[in-house]
Amino acid sequence: RWKIPGSDAFTIRHDTLNKCIQVKNSRIVIDDCRETSEALWKWVSQNRLFHLGAKQCLGLDIFTKLPSRLRMVDCNSDLRLWWRCADGSVVGASQYKVTVKSAYVTASINASDQWRSNNSSGDICQYPYHEVYTKDGNSYGRPCEFPFLYNMTWHHDCIQDGTHTGGKWCATSEDYTRDGKWGICLQPEDGCHDIWEHDAGSQHCYQFNTQSALSWKEAYISCQRQGGDLLSIQDASELNYIQAKDDIAEIFWIGLNQLDVSRGWQWSDHKPLNFVNWHQDMQDLSPLDGTSCVAMNAASGQWQSYHCGNPLPYVCKKSLKEVSNLTEFWRHLDTRCDVGWLPHNGFCYMLIHSQASWSTADQLCKTNKSNLISIHSLADVELIVTKLHNDAKEEVWMGLRNEDVPTSFKWSDHTDVVFTYWDQNEPNVPFNATPNCVSYSGKLGQWRVKSCEENLKYVCKKKGEILNETKSDKNCSLDEGWEMHGNYCYKILKTEVSFGALCNLTITSRFEQEFINSLIRKQTKVEEKYFWTGLQDISQSGMYSWAAVDGEKSETVTYTNWNSLQPEFSGGCVVMSSGRSLGKWETKDCKTTKAFPVCKKYIGLPKEPEVLPKPSDPCPPGWHNGSGLACYKFFHSERVLRTRTWEEAERFCEALGGHLPSFTHTEEIKALHSILRKIISNDRWVWIGMNKRSPDSLGTWQWSDDKPVNEYDTRDCVALKFSRRSFWRFYFHEGRDLEFYFKPFDCEAKLEWVCQITKGKLTWYHCSCIPSFPVKHEVTSQ
Numbered sequence: 001r002w003k004i005p006g007s008d009a010f011t012i013r014h015d016t017l018n019k020c021i022q023v024k025n026s027r028i029v030i031d032d033c034r035e036t037s038e039a040l041w042k043w044v045s046q047n048r049l050f051h052l053g054a055k056q057c058l059g060l061d062i063f064t065k066l067p068s069r070l071r072m073v074d075c076n077s078d079l080r081l082w083w084r085c086a087d088g089s090v091v092g093a094s095q096y097k098v099t100v101k102s103a104y105v106t107a108s109i110n111a112s113d114q115w116r117s118n119n120s121s122g123d124i125c126q127y128p129y130h131e132v133y134t135k136d137g138n139s140y141g142r143p144c145e146f147p148f149l150y151n152m153t154w155h156h157d158c159i160q161d162g163t164h165t166g167g168k169w170c171a172t173s174e175d176y177t178r179d180g181k182w183g184i185c186l187q188p189e190d191g192c193h194d195i196w197e198h199d200a201g202s203q204h205c206y207q208f209n210t211q212s213a214l215s216w217k218e219a220y221i222s223c224q225r226q227g228g229d230l231l232s233i234q235d236a237s238e239l240n241y242i243q244a245k246d247d248i249a250e251i252f253w254i255g256l257n258q259l260d261v262s263r264g265w266q267w268s269d270h271k272p273l274n275f276v277n278w279h280q281d282m283q284d285l286s287p288l289d290g291t292s293c294v295a296m297n298a299a300s301g302q303w304q305s306y307h308c309g310n311p312l313p314y315v316c317k318k319s320l321k322e323v324s325n326l327t328e329f330w331r332h333l334d335t336r337c338d339v340g341w342l343p344h345n346g347f348c349y350m351l352i353h354s355q356a357s358w359s360t361a362d363q364l365c366k367t368n369k370s371n372l373i374s375i376h377s378l379a380d381v382e383l384i385v386t387k388l389h390n391d392a393k394e395e396v397w398m399g400l401r402n403e404d405v406p407t408s409f410k411w412s413d414h415t416d417v418v419f420t421y422w423d424q425n426e427p428n429v430p431f432n433a434t435p436n437c438v439s440y441s442g443k444l445g446q447w448r449v450k451s452c453e454e455n456l457k458y459v460c461k462k463k464g465e466i467l468n469e470t471k472s473d474k475n476c477s478l479d480e481g482w483e484m485h486g487n488y489c490y491k492i493l494k495t496e497v498s499f500g501a502l503c504n505l506t507i508t509s510r511f512e513q514e515f516i517n518s519l520i521r522k523q524t525k526v527e528e529k530y531f532w533t534g535l536q537d538i539s540q541s542g543m544y545s546w547a548a549v550d551g552e553k554s555e556t557v558t559y560t561n562w563n564s565l566q567p568e569f570s571g572g573c574v575v576m577s578s579g580r581s582l583g584k585w586e587t588k589d590c591k592t593t594k595a596f597p598v599c600k601k602y603i604g605l606p607k608e609p610e611v612l613p614k615p616s617d618p619c620p621p622g623w624h625n626g627s628g629l630a631c632y633k634f635f636h637s638e639r640v641l642r643t644r645t646w647e648e649a650e651r652f653c654e655a656l657g658g659h660l661p662s663f664t665h666t667e668e669i670k671a672l673h674s675i676l677r678k679i680i681s682n683d684r685w686v687w688i689g690m691n692k693r694s695p696d697s698l699g700t701w702q703w704s705d706d707k708p709v710n711e712y713d714t715r716d717c718v719a720l721k722f723s724r725r726s727f728w729r730f731y732f733h734e735g736r737d738l739e740f741y742f743k744p745f746d747c748e749a750k751l752e753w754v755c756q757i758t759k760g761k762l763t764w765y766h767c768s769c770i771p772s773f774p775v776k777h778e779v780t781s782q
Contacts, residue, residue, distance in 0.1 A: 007129045009040045009052060014100060015088065015114035021098075021105055023054045026107045028070050035118075043129035044146045044156055047082040048075060055147075055154045057081050060092040060107055069096065075147050076174055078444050082121040085125035087569050088114035098630065118143055121589050133157065133214070133222035134183025135195065136166055139312075142168035143213025143223070144185060144392040150177065158185035165196055188227045190203065192320065203549035206231070206242070207316040210249040216293035216306075219253045219314035220268055220695055229269035230255030231296075236406060239277060239301050244313070248298045249313035256294035256303060260694040261650050264422030264446065265294070268695045269317070273427065274417040277406040279304040280431035292693075301406075307645075307694075309748040329377035330518040332484040335464040342486030343489070344383050348464040349373065351388050351396070353457055358437040361397045362412055363459035370462035381421055381445040386486070388459060389442030389755055397458035400438035400447070402429070407439065413461070423448050424654075475603055485515040487604030492523050492531065496594040499573040503545030504534030504547040505597035506555050513561050516598065517583040520576065528579040530588070530595035535574035537587075542570040543665075561585050617760035627671035629759045632661065634679055634686070635752070642752065646745075649687045649753035658757035660689035685743070689754040 012021040020033035021041075032040060037053035044050040049058040056072040059079035062267035073079055076420050080093035088097040092107060098109030117124045117746065131143035147154040148171035158168035166184045173179040184195070192198040192205035196469075199206065207228070214222065218481060223230050230252045233239050242248065251445055255268035267273055279302040285291070295312055306312075329345075337348035348370075356364065358372075367371050375381065375398060389396070399412035407429045423446035437452040450456075476482035476489035483490055492501060507513050520531055534547040535557070544567065546555045563584035572587030575595045588595070619631035626632050635652075642654065650660050663669050676686065745751065 007131070009042045010117040010124055010127045011035060011039045011122055012041055013116045013118065015116050017100065018489075021115075023051050023056075023072055026072055028068065028072065029103065030100050030105055034270050041124070042156060043124075043127060044075070045129060045131075047084060047129075049083050049196075050075065050147055050156050052156065057147075057154075058083065058686070060096055060174055062096065067101075070098070070102050070105055070107055074311075076149070077384070085123045087571075088116070088123050090115050090124065091243040102117060116510075124649065125565065126568070130225060131221065132170065132225065133186045133212075134170065134172060135186055135207075135209050135212060135220070137164070137169070137172070137173040137181075137183030141209055141214050141313075142181075142183065143218075144183070145173050146170070148173070149175045158187065168349070186222055186226055198320070200240070201241070203320045204238075204319050205320060206410050208245060208248055208252075209245060209312075209315065210252075210313050212313050213223065214253075214314060215311060215313035216257065216308040216314075217693075219312075222257070222314070223316035226316060226318070228316045230418045231315040231317045231714070232256075232267040232269050233277075233296075234271060235275050235408070239275075239406070242296075243298060243301050243478045245298075248315075249296050250299070250314060251295050253312050253314035254294055254296050254303065255317075257308070258292050258424070259308070260696065261424075261654070265425050266420070266422065272417050272420040273422065274400075274409040274420060275407065276427055276429055277302055278429060278431065283428060283431050283688070284427060285428075293628070302569045305632075307366070307748060309746065328518060329379040330485065330515045334467040336467055337464045341462075341464075342387060343436070343464050344387065345379070345499050346464055346466050348462050349383070349388060351457065351459065355455040355457055356397075357455055358397050358401065358452040360397070365460035366457070367483060368460055368462075370460040372397060373459040373461040374399045374411040374413050374415050375421065375440070375445075376415065376419050378419075378511060378514050381417075384442065384445045384459075385439060392442040393451070394442045395439045395448070395456050396442055397456045398438060398440050398447075399461075401452070402436040403434050405432055405434065407436065409436075421445060421447055431543045457524060477601075482517065484514065484603070487602060489601050489603055490516065490519060491599045492519055493597045493599065497532075497597055498594060499532060499536070499588075499590045500534075500547060502597040503532070505532065505598040505600050506546045507561070508558050509557065510559065510561075513559070513583055516576070519598070520578050520582060524578040525636045528577065530575040530577060530586075530593070533574045533576060533585065535585070536570050536590065537567075537573075540571040542567075544574065613758055613760035615759070619759060620757070623757065624675045626675065626756070627668045628665075630661070630668060630671075631757050631759055632672055632675055633755050634676060637753070643750035644691075644753060645692060645750055646686075646687050646747040650689070651752075653755035656755055656757065659756045660687050660688045661754050661756040664732070676754070685751045687751050689756075691747065693747060703727075 013028060013033055014021070017030065018033070019030045020039045022029055022031045022038045024031075024038060040052040042052065044057070045234065050056070051058065051072060054072045057075040057077070059071045059077050059081055061069050061071055062078055071079065083090055083092050085091070087346040089111070092098075095109055096107040097111040097113065098115065099106060099108045099113045115124060116122065117126055120126070120488050129146075132146075133143045134141055144158065147156045149365045150159075150171060153171070158170045160168045163169065164182060164184070166499070168185045168187070169182050170185050171179070171182050173181040176182065186195065196205040196207050196424070207223075207226070209219075209222075212219070220230050231242070234241065256265055256273070257268060258265050265273055265317065275294075279297070279300075279588070282304060285305065291307055293308035294303050294305050296303050331345065333346045333427045335343035335346055335348070336341040341348035341350050350368075350370075352361070362372050365380070375384070400409045400417075401412060407427070409417060409427070423441065423444075426447060427438075429449055436449050438447050439450050439456055440447050476484050481491050507516065535544050536547055545557060561584060563581050563586050566585060567574070567587040569587055571590075572583050573590040573593070575588050575593065577584050577586055613629050614762050615628055617629075619625050623631040623633045653659050661672060687710045
């Protein structure tokens with residue numbers, strides 16, 4: 001996921017002149033490109049550009065009368081030192097852009113020079129600065145400050161010179177001589193050596209950062225940057241191993257979180273959550289608590305949620321030998337079943353509409369030579385949502401059950417638990433009370449813990465007869481290589497082509513993306529390749545849309561899967577990556593990039609027009625009519641807390657059937673701004689749904705209602721570092737109305753908020769009621 005430190009140096013090449021910025025005798029010049037210290041740069045903290053040869057930072061002098069406004073200066077200079085990328089330009093303060101004039105490099109407001117990194121077509125921001133966290137020392141795990149001043153030299157990386165023992169070290173403030181703040185660097189390493197402990201009974205290593213005091217997200221990033229993850233605990237033996245450590249902190253972060261507001265609790269390393277050891281207070285957790293990260297108490301071994309910004313020690317975990325799960329869940333298998341059973345990929349399913357307790361349902365399935373349904377992948381979830389229930393809002397028993405303390409859920413058909421898909425605030429297991437049984441929602445497929453005596457519908461599952469396999473899935477083309485998913489057939493062609501030359505792939509859901517990932521995985525075993533989608537910013541406006549297929553009207557963008565720091569620029573075409581970023585979307589140059597086309601064709605019955613809400617539909621009483629399909633309500637005078645954290649506000653809106661606001665067009669933002677201007681003064685901040693809380697977002701912004709973020713304008717902040725001590729402003733690009741702007745805040749800050757619902761969808765909503773939750777769990781300021 002992260003680039004290894006040391007591989008982040010680059011040259012800055014002029015796209016037209018094909019020459020690079022170099023520093024010679026303190027002069028900034030343009031010359032032939034060569035990877036020497038004179039031409040190598042790297043990003044350091046606070047968005048500064050550091051030159052490896054000069055060991056200085058690139059400064060901008062706006063007021064100088066000299067020929068060049070650029071100078072190489074010490075990295076604590078009073079000159080403006082921050083830079084960012086914008087459509088290939090390198091932009092500094094006051095919109096000055098790096099440019100070439102005659103033989104020297106300077107900066108100008110009117111410049112249009114395009115700069116590339118090394119020999120690539122990407123800009124220099126594809127080598128972003130990554131913080132390196134520390135342990136031991138005297139800085140409580142804080143990250144290195146690069147560059148730092150030591151022995152009258154600026155250092156851009158960790159050093160090992162005998163000053164401190166235990167490995168390479170860095171300063172955690174700008175001037176080590178002045179402040180004396182330092183720590184041992186936590187960087188990637190093969191195997192388990194000095195700072196890792198190997199559990200001889202497993203293939204896992206652990207790192208106990210007992211003196212650190214980091215937020216959950218900082219701890220997560222620290223583990224990730226070392227090739228590991230925050231601790232996940234899979235069974236009682238692993239829990240006992242951790243508890244038995246003598247030097248462990250009293251309380252510390254583990255990887256359990258529900259930062260993805262559309263999901264329940266999950267491990268940050270994506271291991272299944274079937275072993276649970278909650279503290280007894282967790283059974284009374286309110287949705288408005290806003291405590292989405294979990295810490296473990298070393299003495300009791302129990303887990304409890306906390307505000308993610310709390311500074312705590314943490315434990316990292318990594319595997320010495322990563323076992324790859326080669327099971328192919330997305331392969332279509334033509335299956336034969338008995339009459340009344342639904343065939344699907346080697347198994348047969350039957351939904352029983354008569355309701356029964358879990359034990360009765362389990363016995364009735366066994367009488368039918370089957371078991372209660374077990375679910376092992378997103379492919380199984382898709383089956384539930386689209387074929388068994390067709391989005392029906394009903395709770396259905398499945399075969400997951402617990403009879404142990406601590407909780408350990410197992411499948412009744414004795415298959416391994418390799419996947420979990422919990423609903424919000426789940427698994428909510430009663431403290432020290434068993435048995436516990438699990439149902440799923442026919443609407444979303446997500447799981448909930450219920451009393452085993454409750455009567456619900458249930459699904460039985462048994463093996464079916466797999467018919468003869470062919471080189472192409474039945475119902476698809478007879479040509480070799482076509483595979484079926486839903487009502488479509490897919491095939492990856494084996495020749496790289498330009499954008500749009502063959503097939504314009506559309507992707508409309510997470511399920512479809514996972515299926516396509518399985519195709520890509522089979523196509524490329526090792527090397528990284530790219531595969532075209534039909535997504536393009538055809539108008540150069542930053543608005544990405546699907547290209548039309550066979551002359552039909554282009555589909556609406558309902559799903560996105562951007563890679564880290566994407567979309568990188570406007571006017572691009574979108575590819576999917578293989579390798580470590582499997583299936584993630586990236587922008588590429590439409591004219592010069594070659595990638596493999598992915599073809600998709602519809603084989604189902606003629607499509608019926610979807611009945612959608614209309615902009616003319618009314619909003620519920622007390623809600624304001626917004627642009628398009630949005631209704632808004634601003635909470636500033638109700639008898640509730642005047643301000644909330646981001647999560648508290650989002651959960652509040654969810655209780656009303658809505659979310660914090662999301663936007664797909666600038667007109668929607670203008671409409672909300674107009675509404676708020678009539679209600680409150682302009683100098684008040686309100687939460688909206690844009691966030692990058694989920695570890696799976698890779699730092700890419702998302703809307704809380706899962707609406708796709710596909711407008712390049714709002715991507716400026718992605719290039720800016722998320723920081724509790726700094727606030728960064730980003731504006732819509734030139735030509736847009738600048739009377740409003742977004743500003744990233746710490747998610748724990750307390751602000752006012754607006755809720756958004758969709759017109760025509762909330763038939764139950766008849767009042768401006770306030771959701772009622774237990775008062776004792778309301779969060780006070782820290």
